[in-house]
Each structure stands twice: as C-alpha cells, then as structure tokens.
Amino acid sequence: MYRIGELAKLCEVKTDTLRFYEKHGLLSPLMRTESGYRMYTEEDAERLRFILRAKAVGFTLAEIAELLSIDLDKSNWACADVKGMVDIKLAQVSAKIAELNHFQVSLKRLSDACCGGPESAEHCSILEALESNSAEVKRENHTHQHQNNPNKASCKRKG
Amino acid sequence: MYRIGELAKLCEVKTDTLRFYEKHGLLSPLMRTESGYRMYTEEDAERLRFILRAKAVGFTLAEIAELLSIDLDKSNWACADVKGMVDIKLAQVSAKIAELNHFQVSLKRLSDACCGGPESAEHCSILEALESNSAEVKRENHTHQHQNNPNKASCKRKG
DNA sequence: CTTGACCTTAGATTTAACTCTAAGGTTTAT
DNA sequence: ATAAACCTTAGAGTTAAATCTAAGGTCAAG
Ligand SMILES: [Zn+2]
Ligand SMILES: [Zn+2]
Ligand SMILES: [Zn+2]
Ligand SMILES: [Zn+2]
Numbered sequence: 001m002y003r004i005g006e007l008a009k010l011c012e013v014k015t016d017t018l019r020f021y022e023k024h025g026l027l028s029p030l031m032r033t034e035s036g037y038r039m040y041t042e043e044d045a046e047r048l049r050f051i052l053r054a055k056a057v058g059f060t061l062a063e064i065a066e067l068l069s070i071d072l073d074k075s076n077w078a079c080a081d082v083k084g085m086v087d088i089k090l091a092q093v094s095a096k097i098a099e100l101n102h103f104q105v106s107l108k109r110l111s112d113a114c115c116g117g118p119e120s121a122e123h124c125s126i127l128e129a130l131e132s133n134s135a136e137v138k139r140e141n142h143t144h145q146h147q148n149n150p151n152k153a154s155c156k157r158k159g
Numbered sequence: 160m161y162r163i164g165e166l167a168k169l170c171e172v173k174t175d176t177l178r179f180y181e182k183h184g185l186l187s188p189l190m191r192t193e194s195g196y197r198m199y200t201e202e203d204a205e206r207l208r209f210i211l212r213a214k215a216v217g218f219t220l221a222e223i224a225e226l227l228s229i230d231l232d233k234s235n236w237a238c239a240d241v242k243g244m245v246d247i248k249l250a251q252v253s254a255k256i257a258e259l260n261h262f263q264v265s266l267k268r269l270s271d272a273c274c275g276g277p278e279s280a281e282h283c284s285i286l287e288a289l290e291s292n293s294a295e296v297k298r299e300n301h302t303h304q305h306q307n308n309p310n311k312a313s314c315k316r317k318g
Numbered sequence: 319c320t321t322g323a324c325c326t327t328a329g330a331t332t333t334a335a336c337t338c339t340a341a342g343g344t345t346t347a348t
Numbered sequence: 349a350t351a352a353a354c355c356t357t358a359g360a361g362t363t364a365a366a367t368c369t370a371a372g373g374t375c376a377a378g
Contacts, residue, residue, distance in 0.1 A: 046290070057269065079275055117237065130230070
C-alpha cells in the first residue's frame, strides 16, 4: 500500500498528476485511511504503469481511459477494436510527423541559406524568404551586400 | 484596400484570426473607416503573408512577432540573430520529430503484433504489452488462444 | 508540544491559437 | 425600406494535461 506521495515517487509523477488522473476517472484508489488519505494498492500501481506506458506511445488520457476500460472487459472486445485504436493513433502520429518534417525541411533550407554572421540582417536571405512568395530561398554568397562594413568580421558561413 | 472579410478571404483565414492577430500585436491596419471598419492596405496584406509563411515553417505567433520586429528594423540585427531563431526552432522541431518517431516505432510494433481479427481481445498482444513491463511485444501467432471459438472466423492477420 | 513533511479539498491558472457568443451598428441591393 | 451580408466590441469557451494556490487537517520525531 502506498500513500499518494509514495506512489508518485515510485512512478516519477507528481501527486497532482495522480489526483488529476483520479478526477478524470483513470485511477481511483480503492481505499482511504480513516483520515481520508488515499491508499494505493499494487494493483493501482500496475494500472498507473499501464497509463504511463500508453502515454509513452502517444495516447491521450481520453484514449487511455478507453484502453483501460477495454482491458478490464477484454472478452467483450475484439483484437480488431484494440488494433483499430493503435492504427488510428499511428495515422495521427504519422500525419504529425509529416507536418513536422515539412517544417524541418523548410527550416533547414532557410538556415542553410543564411551565413549566420555578425553582419546586418538587411540582406538576410531568411527574412527575404519570409517576405516574398518564392518557393526557393536565395542563398547569401560571399559577396553579399552585408559585407559592406570592412570594420566588422566578414560574414562567413558557420561550422 | 481590403475590408477584414476581403483580406480574410484573400489569405484564407477567418476574420476572427485577423482580429486575434491585431489584439496580439501582429497585424494592425493603419486605417479605419468613419464607421470603424478596419481597412487593410496592400502592405498589411504582405505582412499577413509574412506571418502565414512563418507559421508554415513552424514558428509560434510570439516568435513571429519577434521576426516581424526584426524585419522592420533589420539594420540593427545580424544574420546571426535571425539564423539563431531558425536554428532554435529547427532543434525544437527535430526534438518533437524524435519523440513522435519513438511513438511511431512503438505503435507500429504494437500494431504488427496484433492480428486485428474479430476474436476476443482476451489474449491481445497489444493489451498484454501495455499491462506488462517488457520491452518487446509478444506476437500473436496462428495458434493463439483467442482462436478457441470455431464458430467465429479465425483470427488472421489483416492486409 | 511543536516543527516539518505529508495529506485533504475546491477551484484558478497555464499554454497556444484560435473560435464563438451576444448585442448591436453599417452597407448594399432590391 | 428592409433584408442580407457585412462590420464592431468585450469577453467567454475550447483543448490537453497538468500545475498551482489557499486554507486547512494528520502524523512522526525530538
Ligand atoms: Zn549573412
Ligand atoms: Zn542571413
Ligand atoms: Zn488476435
Ligand atoms: Zn490483438
């Protein structure tokens, strides 16, 4: 039996999180002490680990609640149901990855085009790209305009 | 000159969004009509496009506000500043991708291990994996337990 | 018998970027 | 002159998952 702080420490979450999970129907300790302290059993701890594992593969708490209720009533559910949830999540995750990959490619293109030097950003190709509609990013070259101050170090590519 | 609805349509955003951007200091039309209608200039439209392009590479509105202020005062900023913002964002995006890739791999492993059939989930390897701590997911095989009902179609791998 | 670490509750706050509501004024077309 | 389509404002609601606050009760040690 664990008090809330003990279980929290054991599973590396905050006590707030455990109360939050309880409020949202994910994990309710069966017992309370006379004085009202929550007492979690090993079974509760296992349920918490289920929740954390499901979180670790990307499920939301609402989805985890569904998985938990399926898990408690397995015989009334099919593999198809469970795999369906996983596959939907997989599609969502893949879609998000695709979006972020797009960001990544664009950002990389912007980063690569900019010298990153100490010169004025007046001719920075990143800003130019954001200002204009063109798909390609003009690359700054060695003779680009912001090398016009000979007192400053010349604007060389980093790394 | 555009009224708010015209600019919204032109750039495929909601009027709400334009008011929201104004409230947050990203885009304020210089003019109003006598009756208080916002009138956006072509310059405002360009600024909106800047915002949308920056959004399209993953910047938050707060970061876009910063980029806009840099853009209006380029000579007081260096390429290093601009590239720095891009590189920070790139790192964030890459970190998020890494997390999602982890989700994706885990989900794929779960999905692959489950037959996805109409049989009871009593021996579903997905649920088993979430219940237990083991890193590897046990794969359901052709003779797995939930094929014990001969009245139902056997639990075959989908696709 | 008091200090400090723990526990309780209800409810507010956080983050991001909208999105919606209510109540009303303006423009344009018929 | 009236209806439709537009515009205004302030402010509340949405989503997700906590995280924090305030005000107080409990427990073990010294
Ligand atoms: Zn440069
Ligand atoms: Zn640059
Ligand atoms: Zn199966
Ligand atoms: Zn299965």
